[in-house]
Amino acid sequence: MTATIDRAHAAARRGPVARAYRFELVKLVSQWRIRLLALACWIAPALFVAAVSRQSTLPVDTLFGRWMHATGWAGSLVMLGFAGTWALPLLMSLVAGDVFAAEDRLGTWRHLLVAVRSPRRIFAAKTLASLTVILLLVAGLAVSSAAGGILAVGNQPLVGLDGHLLAAPDAAGRVLLAWVCVLAPTLALAGIGLLGSVALVRSPMGLLLPVLLALALQLAQMLPLPVAVRLALPGYTFIAWTGLFTSPAQPGPLLIGIAVSVVWAATATALAYLLFLRRDFTNPAHDGPGRRAVTLGVLPLAALVAATVAVVAAAGATGPGIEQDKVQRSVATAFSHLYRLQTAQLNRPDVTEAQLAATAACNKGGGRLDARGPGNDWRCVVTWHLPGIEAAGTAVYQLDITPDGRFMADGDGPKEVNGYFLVRTPTGDAPNPLWQFDGNVALLPAAPKG
The missing domain is CATH 3.10.450 (Nuclear Transport Factor 2; Chain: A,)
Structure with missing residues (x-):
């Protein structure tokens, strides 16, 4: 009898989170900009890849761009490079960077708290809803770009980054794996978006934070940094997936980049959670935690970078790495x-x-x-x-x-x-x-x- 009551109580605790998640997901997908983004992610890459693949001039300055006439899988990798540079940071800003700040702009926190009655459940529901939409958008980019290339050029072998020929099934598997790998830095940017949305409230900087971080990481990768610093930055996986297309593969930098990105995603989300729980919801004029945002936001991430650099350097990664x-x-x-x-x-x-x-x-x-x-x-x-x-x-x-x-x-x-x-x-x-x-x-x- 006691076990039955305990299971009923556990189900009652889980129920509100599931209902709040469905409610937040409906709120997100009902926004016109989210619908427009989903439509663009599932259609635009196919049209772009198909159009470029049929041109006489190819984007040879882009990785795998010179092979877009030869195989449909090259177009998906060209789109992956573009997505890591521009598309994914922008999507993280529009989805994760606004999920909490939107309630401040609309003044709906009081109604949401009355309905859900738990800041923890609200945070979990909003985070899971954002994650669902993000996965939908990334899947659209991957599937659409691959489909556009296959329909325009065909399912042909792909020339790898070191010149070896990948059979069509092998190329398909590695392209899919590359898209899966970039989910890690995408989630790191999403975590930064959640942190900015909670910490900066109505400020537009919260919305722009993932884009600004991605831009800073791109600029850092263009500098002659030591390899330990380069691998310790969360955006390196947007570059390291190229190691999948060599023979033998180069999984070391990719695995390090994924691990760093996952730690960044978890840390940024945990910091956003702590700031959200400490918020004063009774003050409608609340405008962010102020200096506490620096203490609980910037400093832990800076310490994380320093610790990661030390760990990577201790593993033997020294100098520029190009010898x-x-x-x-x-x-x-x-x-x-x-x-x-x-x-x-x-x-x-x-x-x-x-x-x-x-x-x-x-x-x-x-x-x-x-x-x-x-x-x-x-x-x-x-x-x-x-x-x-x-x-x-x-x-x-x-x-x-x-x-x-x-x-x-x-x-x-x-x-x-x-x-x-x-x-x-x-x-x-x-x-x-x-x-x-x-x-x-x-x-x-x-x-x-x-």
Whole structure:
């Protein structure tokens, strides 16, 4: 009998949260801007990817943009890069950054407290409703962009970031995994949005906080920061998903970025919860916690950054992470994979990467500078061998390496290999995969073998 009563009491406690969640979810999806955002996320990416994929000029300065003619999966990755830079921070501002402040603007806290009778349930309901809408919007971006690419170009293999060819099923799985991984920094921005909505109340800065944080994180990633600081920032996962498209994959930076983002999301949400519980709802003119917002908001997050930097640095991540031997390995690996792709285009006898035995000799600033760190003054000479031919082949590349480890290699001859953007195939001219290609330098030290 006692157990039955206890279960009934537990169900009664859970009931109000579920009802409040449904109520908050209906309030969110009934807003015209949320409906407009959902419609845009589920339709606009497909139209954009399909339109760009059919153009004669592709966004080659965007990661995977040069492959949008070849496979439909490239368009989804182009959209993922754009979403991490602009779309997702804006969505977090409009959803999570306004979920509490809207009640202040409308003056409806008194009615909500009378109906729910628990600030804890109100916070839980609003947070869960925001999370539901966020997942719906992110799913729309992923599904729509992939569908637009597949319908416009087709379910073709994808060339990875190091030049190796991913079969269509493998490409689909990795694209899906990349979208799942960026949920972590998205939730970190959402947590910051909740914190700003609670702490800054009616101030428009609360609404803009996720966008401003994302902009600051993007600017930080453009600076020549030590790799420990770079990986300790919550937005790094928006970059680290590229490690899924190398062979072998580079999961280290991605896993660190996800862990950092999850800790940020949990910390920011917990701080928002504490501030919300301490709020004086009897004062209709309440305008935020003032200095307490700095104490309970900014300082813990600053301490979190410092602690994360110390942990990542202790794991062996030091310096800029871009070193001569890493660059040489990355360029040689990508060249080997893409050389085989060019060989298939020209209907020449196939050759394996082991037979090519490609190596790269790279320097910075013509050998006058220390060969480490980012810059557009890297130069590499790739050497390879073909079976049955004694003379080695050579090709020159100019590299522009960004501080986050991404690089674009621009072919500088010979013309027959990488000096022209087209190659003449038996079926007509086709894009030359060795003319320009993107690559990625692993910022973390390689794990010891054996």
